[in-house]
Amino acid sequence: MQAAGGNGDAAEAAGAARAGFFCRLFDARGNAQAISQCSLAACQPARDTLAWVDLCDPSDEQVDAVWAAWKLPQAARPFLDGGSVPEVGQNEAFFWVRAVVAGGGDNKDRINGVVLVCVAGADRVVTFRREPVAFLEDMRTQQPGRVGVLGAESFVATVLDRLLGSYFKAIDEHELAIERLEVSILGKGACDALKELQRLRRWASRLRRMLAPHRVVFGAMSRPDFRPDEGREADRHFNALNMRFERALDMVENARDQVLGSFELFSNQTALRTNQAMRVLTFVTVVTGLMATIVGALGMNFGAGLFDSGDAGFYAALAGLVAMGLGAFVLGRRQHWF
Template structure:
């Protein structure tokens, strides 16, 4: 059997393997519509200007690939050390004209199985580098959407970072939407005959709401710092406006995340109300049974009194007459209760 080996010519001219090429992709956006894909090995040869923006996206890059990108774009070593760390706390740092920001995007299933994905953005003049260990759907969608040509080249690196951070916030909006759908399904179950089955789901939603808030809340320091005038005092007003709008959008996302806890509390109140209604129905039925049985017991007690009366001389006929009368009384009481809707 013939066994084929990988053709060395399939590797790029810079000697990178297929995996390394897949982990690094770059696109040069030109305001004049001359966008082009750029090989990561050719980043050093790219000429940047105020009307051109380079975006390099790295997915779990190797140390050698990271060194290559950092050297090609002349990025500070402090940013590289921050990227290489295993920290997941959102942060914002600056070194001269370069700044980098670390945020945590969220992915989940029906608002329950939440998972954080770290995204680090490094911005220098006319170039932005994005890094993440796992593929991010919104980054892939943005990269593919703009592959056919766009006006992104007219943006500054700061404004493009603001755009990426806004897409990052969209992951929280989407998760909240999934959470609301899960709440609606839960409340439908609560309003049916499956209240007891809804309690584990209610507990999981409460836990998910707390986790979602813990994931988004630490970003407040990042977005508020980006919107402050002392962060990039010499930048254009457009970038300041974009960061201010981004901070407003973050506050909106935070309000929606905070609202998820209220949704869970509302569902719990609905759950307790339904349980209380069921308890009331059960108690009303038990009270009715106690009244009917008590009435029959009173009649049986009267008939069991030790004194002579013509009724007791009827023997078997009187016994069955008394039993029939009590049965008729119980049946009438049950029919009346059903007619009134007591149970």
């Protein structure tokens, strides 16, 4: 293992990290050595060591310097800013992967994606993104463990596994939002639930559109002809990664079904409230119709003695109508008609 070090290199590495360049050399004993950009060409990982360069929104000069120092394949260079469609490629010594990390973003109505590119081979890995990625920032600061014993393929599998973890986290947040919405629907907030249902539906559909194209990547990496010289360890990691992807895709599909289930609950609650309102209106219509019939009968022009009762008769009839209305209300409440 050859690497330039010293306090000057450490200070330069720290400054480069702030500028978008981060490099660590891991060994099998759990040690991690900071490598500066100027010393990158001298960093030649040996057995049981692994070098990792992380580029966060670097300049073109920084990217060109990394490519030249490690003699990375030029075919992988267009992957860095070549769009957001997940893809995978390889040659004899290296392979490169473009994937999309699920991120929350500042807008709660829309889930954002961050494009992540990994270039790996010969015990060295380069990760590239234009925006911060939470799990990569964690990997920069956490204790390395025995990362040096991992090959480049296994390290990339670890990164992609954390990438899938961002989708699982997004699904958990979606399920929590669904639970809160259903509680609101069953309570007094059913009238305000339609906009939230629309938001969650768009959210789940976008999450699926972000995750589904990765089938090409994880399917290709799990085939036997992908990196056949790296042994069964890499195959095992890539196969497990493909299974985890399929599980994530199933959970995203289930998230969309949950929105449909919540909409059915909203529709049933709306219909129930409508039925309750119609029952009240029907009850009021029957009572007022009966009162109108009585009032109409009292207004008939016959010479009956009842109609000669004067003010007393009027107030007695009025009190009787009020008593009838109150009695009907009490009866309806006891019978749970409304």
